[in-house]
Amino acid sequence: MLLLESSFFQLIADQFIHTTWLEWLGVFSGFICIYLATKENVLSWPISIISVIAYAWVFLDAKMYGDMALQFYFLFTAFYGWYFWIRKKEVNDKPVTNLSRKGWWVAIGSIVVLSVALGLFLDYFTDTNVPYEDGFCTAMSFVAQLMLSRKILQNWILWIIVDLCYIPLYIYKNLNLSAIFYAFLVAIAIKGYIDWRKTYRREQAN
Numbered sequence: 001m002l003l004l005e006s007s008f009f010q011l012i013a014d015q016f017i018h019t020t021w022l023e024w025l026g027v028f029s030g031f032i033c034i035y036l037a038t039k040e041n042v043l044s045w046p047i048s049i050i051s052v053i054a055y056a057w058v059f060l061d062a063k064m065y066g067d068m069a070l071q072f073y074f075l076f077t078a079f080y081g082w083y084f085w086i087r088k089k090e091v092n093d094k095p096v097t098n099l100s101r102k103g104w105w106v107a108i109g110s111i112v113v114l115s116v117a118l119g120l121f122l123d124y125f126t127d128t129n130v131p132y133e134d135g136f137c138t139a140m141s142f143v144a145q146l147m148l149s150r151k152i153l154q155n156w157i158l159w160i161i162v163d164l165c166y167i168p169l170y171i172y173k174n175l176n177l178s179a180i181f182y183a184f185l186v187a188i189a190i191k192g193y194i195d196w197r198k199t200y201r202r203e204q205a206n
Contacts, residue, residue, distance in 0.1 A: 029047055029054065037148065038189075040096075063128045064173060066122055067138055069138070070138045073142060074145060077145050077149045097151060097152050097153065097200075099154040104154075107154075107158070111136075111143050112139075115135050115136040118136075119136065130173070137162055137169060141162050156193035159189040163183075164186055167182050
């Protein structure tokens, strides 16, 4: 039993040793930017740029082309979110908004359409072996990131779902450090939702 446990932990240690410095950089900067986002700290956006650039190279090497392309979108929304959050603060507007029923249908519909379109594209035009899994996670991340940049409360619900989906995908692609990172992100996203909901309710009461 002890031998089996020793072999397991040795395997994990070996995998971490072979983790690229870009993945380490993406994980650490990503963790910081997500934590700051839960605190509604505008510094989340410039720090996220570091994580985005690092992960673009990581996903290219792992042949996860949907997620690689997603990083360019994240780069754009980082600058947009940075501007939008600063502007929100300057005009003293309500920082967090709630998604309407119509908004939910638009979000879900967008995820379904994007998932199918991206999955088909990745399946027929790239050499990835996870086209539809990559497509779904990319589509949901796309919508969640847009909602985050607009300070919509329910962005955290989408992040919880997609982070849970990413964990087995990253393990399959031997991105074990990222899999552990995303397990932590699930907990952070839950906290983010709770904190933002408190802020939303407080602002609505004023």
